[in-house]
Amino acid sequence: MESALDMNADMTPILKTSKLCRKFGDLYAVRDLDLEVRKGELFGIVGPDGAGKTTTIRMLAGIMEPSSGDVWVKGISVKDDPEAIKEHIAYMPQRFGLYQDLTVIENLLFYAELFRVPKRLRGPRIDQLFGFSRLGPFKDRLAGALSGGMKQKLGLACALIHSPDILLLDEPTNGVDPVSRRDFWKILYDLLKEGITILVSTAYLDEAERTTRTGLLHEGRMVQCGEPSALKERVSGAIYRLVSAQPDRARTILSGLEGVLGAHVFGEGLHVRVEHPGLADTIEGELLKNGVEAISLKPISPSMEDAFLALIPAAPSAEEKTEQ
Numbered sequence: 001m002e003s004a005l006d007m008n009a010d011m012t013p014i015l016k017t018s019k020l021c022r023k024f025g026d027l028y029a030v031r032d033l034d035l036e037v038r039k040g041e042l043f044g045i046v047g048p049d050g051a052g053k054t055t056t057i058r059m060l061a062g063i064m065e066p067s068s069g070d071v072w073v074k075g076i077s078v079k080d081d082p083e084a085i086k087e088h089i090a091y092m093p094q095r096f097g098l099y100q101d102l103t104v105i106e107n108l109l110f111y112a113e114l115f116r117v118p119k120r121l122r123g124p125r126i127d128q129l130f131g132f133s134r135l136g137p138f139k140d141r142l143a144g145a146l147s148g149g150m151k152q153k154l155g156l157a158c159a160l161i162h163s164p165d166i167l168l169l170d171e172p173t174n175g176v177d178p179v180s181r182r183d184f185w186k187i188l189y190d191l192l193k194e195g196i197t198i199l200v201s202t203a204y205l206d207e208a209e210r211t212t213r214t215g216l217l218h219e220g221r222m223v224q225c226g227e228p229s230a231l232k233e234r235v236s237g238a239i240y241r242l243v244s245a246q247p248d249r250a251r252t253i254l255s256g257l258e259g260v261l262g263a264h265v266f267g268e269g270l271h272v273r274v275e276h277p278g279l280a281d282t283i284e285g286e287l288l289k290n291g292v293e294a295i296s297l298k299p300i301s302p303s304m305e306d307a308f309l310a311l312i313p314a315a316p317s318a319e320e321k322t323e324q
Contacts, residue, residue, distance in 0.1 A: 011038055012038060012039040013036040013037060013038055013039075014037060014038065014039040014073070014074055014165065014166060014197050015035075015036070015037040015060065015071070015072070015073055015074075015166055015197070015199065016035065016036050016037070016071070016072045017033050017034060017035040017036075017059075017060070017069060017070070017071050017072075018034060018069055018070055019032050019033070019034065019068065019069040020032070020033040020034075020035070020056075020059060020066055020068075020069035020070070020071060021033070021066060021067045021068045021069050022052075022055050022059060022064065022066055022067050022220075023067045028219075028220050029052045029055040029220050030052045030055050030056050030059070030220045031052075031219075031220040031221050032069075032221065033056060033069070033220075033221070033222055034222070035215065035222060035225075037166075037197060037199055038197070038212075039197055040192070040195060040197055041192075041197060041198075041212040041213065042188060042189075042192055042197075042198045042199075042200065042210070042211050042212050043197075043198070043199045043200070043211060043212065043213050043214070043215070044199075044200055044201070044202060044207065044208050044210075044211035044213070044214040044215070045057075045199065045200070045201040045202075045214075045215050045217055046201070046202055046203070046205060046207075046208045046214055046215070046216055046217065046304075046308065047201075047203070047216065047217035047218060048203060049203065051217040051218055051219065051220070052217055052219070052220040052221075053170065053171065053201035053203075053217055054093075054094070054170050054171075054201070055220075056201070056217070057091070057093075057168050057169075057170045057199070057201055058093075058170075059071060059078075060073075060078070060089075060168055060199065061089060061091035061168050062078045062082035062083075062085050062086070062089075063082075063091070065079070066079065073085040073088055073089060073166065074088050074165065076088075087162065087164070088164055088165045088166060089164050089165070089166045089167075089168060090159040090160055090162070090164040090166070090167045090168065091159065091168045091170075092155055092156060092159045092167070092168065092169050092170065092172060093170050094170050094171050094172075094174060096151075096152075096155030096158070096159070098143045098151060098154060098155055098158070099143060100142065100143050100144030101142060101143075101144060102142070102143055103139065103140050103141060103142055103143070104135055104138055104139045104140070104141055104143060104146070104154055105126070105139040105140065107143055107154060107158055108126050108129065108154075108157060108158060108161060109122065109126075111158040111159075111161045112125070112126070112161050112162075115161055115162035116162075117161055117162050125161060125163065126161075129157040129160060129161065130157075132187055132190050132191070133153040133154070133156065133157050133187065134153075135150065135153055135154060135157065138150065147180070148175065148176050148177070148180065149176050149177060149179070149180025149181075149183065149184070150180075152172055152173070152176055152180065152184060153183075153184065153187070155172075156169075156172070156184075156187065160191075160196075164196070165196065165197060166196070166197045166198075166199070167191065167196055167197070167198045167199070168199050169198065169199070169200040169201065170201050171201050171202055171203060172184060172200065172202075173185075173202065173204065173207070174202075174203065181204075181207075185207070185210055188200070205303070205304040205305045205308055206304065206305075208228055208304045209228050209304055211228065212227065213225065213226060213227055213228075214226070214227075214228055214231060214304075216231070216307075216308060216311060216312060218312045223311065223312060224311045224312075228304060228307075231304070231307045231311065232301070232302045232303070232304065232306070232307045234307065234310075234311060235273070235302040235306055235307050235310045235311070236261070236275075236310070237261050237273050237274050237275050237276065238273070238274055238275075238276060238277045238279075238299060239271055239272065239273050239274075239299070239300055239301070239302050239306055240271070240272045240274065240280060240283070240297050240298060240299055240300065241266070241269050241270070241271060241272075241296070241297070241298050241300045242254075242263075242269055242270040242271075242272050242283070242294055242296070242297050243268065243269040243270075243294070243295040243296045243297075244269070244270070244287070244292055244293065244294055244295055245292075245293065245295065246292050247265060247268070247269060247270055248265075249290075249292055250263075250270060250287055250292050250294075251263045251264075251265065251270055253286060253287060253290050253292060254270075254272055254283060254286070254287070257282070257283070257286055259274055259275045259276070259279045259282065260272060260273070260274055260275075260279070260283070261273040261274060261275060261310070262309060262310065264305075264309055266305065271300070271303075271305075271306055273306065273309075273310060277299065280297060280299075283297065284297060
């Protein structure tokens with residue numbers, strides 16, 4: 001699949017935030033978020049459940065009012081004029097509001113009416129949407145009878161019916177099978193070629209590899225931001241993949257070993273991050289001393305998962321930042 005890094009995004013911020021905050025009672029869901037999304041790029045917001053991804057996107061879409069700070073879409077203040085940005089954005093929440101008892105084509109026509117798409121443009125636009133989504137053969141099928149992946153494609157098509165400049169996607173592939181995830185991302189690349197700017201949130205760190213830039217969100221703060229390759233380069237030390245018949249026991253042993261910065265389960269093995277490569281012999285020796293054999297121990301390049309695990313703990317918590 002073509003890399004998002006090959007896209008020719010310019011440096012113009014089409015979407016921008018300044019000190020964006022949202023509180024629920026005494027709890028900050030999003031705190032002091034400064035963000036710039038450039039025209040023509042695919043920007044990813046990555047973080048676990050509860051990191052503030054959905055709250056952030058709802059504020060960017062103008063459907064949730066910030067507690068403080070502001071958002072600008074093409075220079076328009078969302079806080080001052082939320083209605084004015086609607087023609088420029090498409091927002092697709094985790095559960096898009098498809099009408100289950102309407103067919104695919106009826107849903108598209110309904111959203112065309114909702115977004116006041118001129119009638120003369122509806123036919124060509126729907127044909128275009130059918131082209132990239134491959135939903136044409138299913139146009140008369142009820143939305144409720146579609147598979148999960150096809151529902152996501154229909155939701156995306158409905159969101160794009162009015163030809164927006166910016167597409168905001170809130171965890172669009174959550175719970176979707178791997179094949180449908182791959183197809184969905186291919187559609188996003190096709191949209192980039194049409195000049196649409198895309199901001200997508202995800203809990204899947206492998207999807208961050210597909211973006212032009214990624215922001216790591218932790219406890220409502222953007223703690224790191226950059227191209228995926230740059231984020232991985234920020235990981236200090238060396239990383240080894242350890243395969244052992246006792247991965248959980250190996251992790252327990254290594255977690256307390258001097259020079260080991262982290263040990264995490266990845267598939268059937270462990271990724272062990274150490275201060276320097278010279279500790280490889282120490283790792284094998286410590287495991288053998290405790291009755292655990294290392295079947296293999298090989299140096300590897302950091303993945304986005306490694307970058308996330310390495311960079312997030314290094315970020316100060318909200319309380320620490322308040323005290324500084």
